[in-house]
Each structure stands twice: as C-alpha cells, then as structure tokens.
Amino acid sequence: MATPPPPPAFKSISPTMRVDALISDWRAELPVEASVEEKERRLYDRAWAAYLEGDYGFGLWCWHECDRLTNALAGSVREATRVLGPGHYLGFSHRRAIAEKVPVELIYRPRKGDMSTPRTEAYVLPHYQVLCVYAVRAESGDRKARAQLEIALGEIEDRRRADPYMVHFDTFRKLLERLRAKGSAPAGPS
Numbered sequence: 001m002a003t004p005p006p007p008p009a010f011k012s013i014s015p016t017m018r019v020d021a022l023i024s025d026w027r028a029e030l031p032v033e034a035s036v037e038e039k040e041r042r043l044y045d046r047a048w049a050a051y052l053e054g055d056y057g058f059g060l061w062c063w064h065e066c067d068r069l070t071n072a073l074a075g076s077v078r079e080a081t082r083v084l085g086p087g088h089y090l091g092f093s094h095r096r097a098i099a100e101k102v103p104v105e106l107i108y109r110p111r112k113g114d115m116s117t118p119r120t121e122a123y124v125l126p127h128y129q130v131l132c133v134y135a136v137r138a139e140s141g142d143r144k145a146r147a148q149l150e151i152a153l154g155e156i157e158d159r160r161r162a163d164p165y166m167v168h169f170d171t172f173r174k175l176l177e178r179l180r181a182k183g184s185a186p187a188g189p190s
Contacts, residue, residue, distance in 0.1 A: 002087030007097035011054030016124040019057045023047065037083050044084050059090070059098040064126060066090045067168045092175045099136040104145060128169035135173055139180065
C-alpha cells in the first residue's frame with residue numbers, strides 16, 4: 001500500500017466558500033456515466049492535487065471527505081483508501097499540519113439563535129475539525145485555544161451521541177497525546 005507524501009509546503013488556505021464553489025464546479029464536470037466510486041475518486045484527486053500544491057483549504061475538504069467515506073464504509077480505512085486510491089488517505093501528520101494553519105479567528109462559529117450567513121472569508125468547519133484545530137493550538141501553548149477546547153469538551157458528550165464524526169476527533173486527540181508523551185510535539189505555533 002502506497003504511503004502518502006509528507007504534508008506539502010504551506011502556500012495558502014482558501015476559505016470554505018471558494019473551495020466549495022470549485023468542488024461544485026468540478027463535480028458538475030464529472031461524466032454522468034461514471035460509477036459513484038469513480039466520481040468520488042476523480043473529485044478527490046482534483047482536491048488532493050490542489051492541496052499538494054500548498055492550498056490547505058482543499059486539505060480541509062480532503063480531511064472531511066476521508067472521514068465521511070470512512071464512516072460510510074463502516075469505519076474501514078482500508079476500503080476508503082481503495083476508493084480514494086493508494087497514498088491518498090489524509091493521515092494524522094497531514095491533519096495536524098492543516099490544523100496548525102487554520103486561522104482560528106476566521107472560523108465561523110454560529111451563536112445560539114444566530115441567523116446570519118458566514119462571511120465569504122470564513123472557514124465553516126465541522127465541529128470535530130474545530131476541536132482538532134483547538135487541540136493543536138492548545139498543544140502549542142495557545143491559552144485561548146486551550147480555554148475554547150475545554151469549553152467545547154464540556155459539551156462534547158451531548159454531541160457525541162448525535163455526531164458520527166466525533167470519533168475522528170477522539171482518534172486525533174489520542175495521537176496528539178501520544179506524540180506529546182514521546183516528546184515530539186511542536187514547541188510553538190508555526
């Protein structure tokens with residue numbers, strides 16, 4: 001099984017709306033007669049290529065797609081890798097590199113009763129990815145991120161039952177703790 005390349009050099013991180021617009025355009029270009037798996041692979045390949053060019057916004061999309069596909073295939077990373085192609089599964093090192101670069105101040109977090117639309121430069125992330133970003137920032141010594149993580153973790157049990165993606169945050173956090181125990185966690189924000 002092919003291993004993914006190391007995380008690419010960071011160039012930019014496209015906001016969610018730009019990534020979603022391009023993904024939507026790419027999805028429209030897919031041949032109608034292609035199988036569902038072939039469509040998934042082609043769409044993911046284009047986003048993967050954009051990520052490998054250094055656009056971590058597409059990395060965020062690939063990260064969520066890996067988790068969505070893994071959930072759809074009963075938790076089988078092997079099956080997800082088969083669909084995505086060898087060496088294309090976004091692993092922990094890529095996820096951590098992406099989480100380090102997400103601008104926390106631009107993450108869209110709707111407040112209770114908030115009916116507003118996110119700004120075009122905002123990052124609309126699934127809750128578990130926001131927790132991963134907070135965990136990486138807290139690990140590097142960001143006190144505000146640590147406080148936000150603690151608040152979010154206090155509410156996590158209610159969400160865990162309703163959100164099938166929370167298991168991916170749990171795995172991410174365990175790997176981050178394992179790295180800290182080995183002493184190889186980054187010393188500060190990059």
